[in-house]
Amino acid sequence: MxxxxxxxxxxxxxxxxxxxxxxxxxxxxxxxxxxxxxxxxxxxxxxxxxxxxxxxxxCGQREYELLLDEERQIDIIDHYGGLLPIRNSVAEGYTSSKADLYI
Missing domain, CATH: 3.30.720 (Signal recognition particle alu RNA binding heterodimer, srp9/1)
Structure with a gap:
C-alpha cells in the first residue's frame, strides 16, 4: 500500500x-x-x-480479518500444535459414528 x-x-x-x-x-x-x-x-x-x-x-490486505474468526483461531492453534491430523481423525470418527446411529 x-x-x-x-x-x-x-x-x-x-x-x-x-x-x-x-x-x-x-x-x-x-x-x-x-x-x-x-x-x-x-x-x-x-x-x-x-x-x-x-x-x-x-499478509494481504484485510487478511488480518481471518484472525477475528473464532473457527480460524482454532485452526491456527491446532496447526501450530501439529494437531490437525488428530482433529480430522476425531471428526471423521464422530461423523461415522453419527451415521451409524441413523442406519
Whole structure:
C-alpha cells in the first residue's frame, strides 16, 4: 500500500538468526513494480517470502480479518500444535459414528 501522493512505499527490517543479521528491504512503486533485497542482494518476491516466512507473516490486505474468526483461531492453534491430523481423525470418527446411529 502506498500513501496517496507518494511515488513509492518502502519497508526495511532486520532479523537476527543465530549469530547472523538478516536485512530485508522491499520497495513498491506506484507503477506496480517492486524490488526486494536480502542483505543488499536483489531477490525475487518468492525468495523473499520463503526466507522471511519462519520469522514474519506477510499478509494481504484485510487478511488480518481471518484472525477475528473464532473457527480460524482454532485452526491456527491446532496447526501450530501439529494437531490437525488428530482433529480430522476425531471428526471423521464422530461423523461415522453419527451415521451409524441413523442406519
Amino acid at each position: 502506498i500513501r496517496y501522493g507518494a511515488d513509492r512505499g518502502y519497508v526495511y527490517a532486520e532479523f537476527f538468526e543465530k549469530d547472523k543479521k538478516i536485512k530485508i528491504e522491499r520497495t513498491i512503486y506506484a507503477s506496480g513494480r517492486s524490488r526486494a533485497r536480502i542483505n543488499e542482494e536483489p531477490v525475487g518476491l518468492k525468495e523473499l517470502c520463503e526466507k522471511v516466512s519462519p520469522m514474519l507473516s506477510i
